[in-house]
Amino acid sequence: MLDKTDKQVAAAAGVKYMPGFGNDFETEALPGALPQGQNSPQKCNYGLYAEQLSGSPFTAPRGTNERSWLYRIRPSVRHTKRFSAASYPHWKTAPCIDDHSLALGQLRWGPLPTPAEKLNFVQGIRTMTTAGDAMTQVGMAAHVYAFNADMVDDYFFNADGELLIVPEVGSIRIFTEMGIIDVEPSEICLIPRGMMFKVSRLGDGELRRGYICENYGAKFTLPDRGPIGANCLANPRDFKTPTASYEDKETPCRVLVKWCGKFHVTEIGHSPLDVVAWHGNYAPFKYDLRTFSPVGAILFDHPDPSIFTVLTAPTEEAGTANVDFVIFPPRWLVAEHSFRPPWYHRNIMSEFMGLIYGQYDAKEEGFVPGGMSLHNMMLPHGPDAMGFEKASNGELKPVKLDHTMAFMFETRYPQQLTKFAAELETLQENYIDCWDGLERKFDGTPGIK
Ligand SMILES: O=C(O)Cc1cc(O)ccc1O
Numbered sequence: 068m069l070d071k072t073d074k075q076v077a078a079a080a081g082v083k084y085m086p087g088f089g090n091d092f093e094t095e096a097l098p099g100a101l102p103q104g105q106n107s108p109q110k111c112n113y114g115l116y117a118e119q120l121s122g123s124p125f126t127a128p129r130g131t132n133e134r135s136w137l138y139r140i141r142p143s144v145r146h147t148k149r150f151s152a153a154s155y156p157h158w159k160t161a162p163c164i165d166d167h168s169l170a171l172g173q174l175r176w177g178p179l180p181t182p183a184e185k186l187n188f189v190q191g192i193r194t195m196t197t198a199g200d201a202m203t204q205v206g207m208a209a210h211v212y213a214f215n216a217d218m219v220d221d222y223f224f225n226a227d228g229e230l231l232i233v234p235e236v237g238s239i240r241i242f243t244e245m246g247i248i249d250v251e252p253s254e255i256c257l258i259p260r261g262m263m264f265k266v267s268r269l270g271d272g273e274l275r276r277g278y279i280c281e282n283y284g285a286k287f288t289l290p291d292r293g294p295i296g297a298n299c300l301a302n303p304r305d306f307k308t309p310t311a312s313y314e315d316k317e318t319p320c321r322v323l324v325k326w327c328g329k330f331h332v333t334e335i336g337h338s339p340l341d342v343v344a345w346h347g348n349y350a351p352f353k354y355d356l357r358t359f360s361p362v363g364a365i366l367f368d369h370p371d372p373s374i375f376t377v378l379t380a381p382t383e384e385a386g387t388a389n390v391d392f393v394i395f396p397p398r399w400l401v402a403e404h405s406f407r408p409p410w411y412h413r414n415i416m417s418e419f420m421g422l423i424y425g426q427y428d429a430k431e432e433g434f435v436p437g438g439m440s441l442h443n444m445m446l447p448h449g450p451d452a453m454g455f456e457k458a459s460n461g462e463l464k465p466v467k468l469d470h471t472m473a474f475m476f477e478t479r480y481p482q483q484l485t486k487f488a489a490e491l492e493t494l495q496e497n498y499i500d501c502w503d504g505l506e507r508k509f510d511g512t513p514g515i516k
Pocket residue numbers: 370371372408409410412418429442448449475
């Protein structure tokens with residue numbers, strides 16, 4: 068939880084947000100910095116440079132056309148000199164078929180070990196799976212991060228996709244070109260493709276840990292609600308985009324870029340976070356998962372988890388997501404004469420799961436906060452034996468499933484395991500034993516067994 072100190076720090080830094088999803092926002096850190104009535108005046112106020120950042124082709128239809136106008140101390144072209152190669156061997160990009168000897172199967176890991184050396188956010192990223200092909204803007208990667216150092220003069224942008232950041236331990240401050248976003252566990256943050264940013268720690272404690280979905284495909288958007296109507300699930304006003312905030316810093320800085328899976332770095336003499344004002348609809352945002360209003364079974368049976376989709380990155384095939392971001396939030400279980408936890412199933416989609424806090428209702432033990440599980444394309448899974456017994460025999464009164472927040476990155480593409488994930492020391496070799504106790508009950512005679 069963001070404690071008082073964090074909130075004071077945020078207030079002192081003037082961290083403010085504008086509500087709405089995909090709005091056309093406008094914001095200025097200095098009065099009059101934002102041109103009115105036009106995008107590109109002959110000369111901008113304060114001697115700023117005007118620059119457009121395009122998040123969609125110019126010609127995309129209105130509904131998916133995204134761009135912003137940035138008014139900055141220097142144009143971005145002065146934020147990079149000639150690049151040289153940089154090495155971040157733990158951040159993998161699809162296609163990536165790593166050599167490893169781990170057999171196909173349902174997989175689960177404990178949390179990432181705490182780093183022994185100083186690592187910043189980018190250095191602390193470890194790729195678990197990749198799917199699709201970043202070069203053709205298809206698929207995703209599931210990463211975990213653990214870091215203990217701030218990015219001070221280091222800045223980063225990812226040309227390969229947007230980053231959906233899901234903190235699990237500790238609050239972080241993400242200073243983007245378009246303003247400052249403070250994010251705590253239970254909140255998520257989305258950094259658009261190509262946007263420069265740096266990450267530092269907020270509050271006490273060394274370690275910051277969490278998950279990232281790198282989406283190479285069409286941008287995350289809100290799912291249609293269909294017959295649910297105009298309200299519930301993730302409501303647009305709960306998405307928060309930062310107001311303009313800039314660094315005016317003329318000291319040596321480094322800009323790191325990931326571009327088609329390779330890293331490149333350049334040194335410059337000033338901060339690239341120098342946007343004094345901006346307007347448009349291509350912008351970062353945060354969202355508090357506790358504001359998600361779940362809709363579910365109010366009489367019997369267990370619906371598909373798509374009812375808990377916060378954001379979906381579509382493909383051209385209707386209803387077939389490049390990746391869905393789905394949560395399992397606190398909620399009441401009231402279904403009558405029903406097996407209430409997730410059913411046993413096999414899925415054409417590939418499911419990477421994480422736990423932000425609490426306990427997940429399909430797993431009585433072993434799936435812990437900071438841990439991960441992977442139930443890949445068509446591999447069967449479902450409640451462990453203990454969970455099955457409990458749910459099959461429990462009294463079906465209304466039960467509040469409380470203090471829990473799990474999530475899933477669910478993609479239409481098979482997730483390829485990295486060598487790092489296959490060899491990670493927290494891999495639970497005996498995970499599949501959790502289903503061993505599911506004994507035969509059938510004896511050919513009718514009746515409840
Ligand atoms: O596998 C899982 O635990 C995720 C999941 C949850 C659910 O309620 C139904 C289907 C599903 O894949």
